[in-house]
Amino acid sequence: MSFRDLCVISVITLSLIVYSVSAYAQTNPPSGGFTKDALMNANYQGWFDFKNGRFEDEEAQITVDIMEIVFGDLNHDGVDDAVIVYNMLSNHEFNGIAVVLNDHGKPKYIDQTGYERSEPVEKVVIKDGIISVYSKTRRPIQPMASDLTVPVVYKYKVVGNKLVELSKKKTVYR
Secondary structure, eight states: OOOHHHHHHHHHHHHHHHHHHHHHHHSSSTTTOOOOHHHOOOBBBBSOBBTEEEEETTTEEEEEEEEEEEOSSSSSSSSSSEEEEEEESSSSSEEEEEEEEEETTTEEEEEEEEEEOOOOEEEEEETTTEEEEEEEOOTTSTTTSOOOOEEEEEEEEEETTEEEEOSSSOOOOO
């Protein structure tokens, strides 16, 4: 076997290991204080105080439900952080995502974004620190009452203490 063959095999093996670890991280949340249960029952300074995945303020007529939590390293520190998919009902309903960093095992709320007219958050993927949010929207010429049929992907990354949209343009996926 040549040196070149050994290099190719090494690169392929390393790629498979990295992919396996990444897949494991997304399906196996971290242990310690940064778990799904802890995030469902956390007080996020500057956001909401959740109990069993729900925040309610009857006086302000706001309800926020955590729909899903996706784990992955967002700030390249080697530790899994979280993207929380939520549904908010106030004077209207919308969905969104919130970014929570793992600050030495404690949740640290960073930022959030919401989606127009209840665009559904169908899937969230974290890869190489990039958050991809798969959703559906309408075509620009469709009336607001039309069904959401146009698939889109919103891409974000964490920069400092902000969630930054990588592209203002919606990307159609297949």
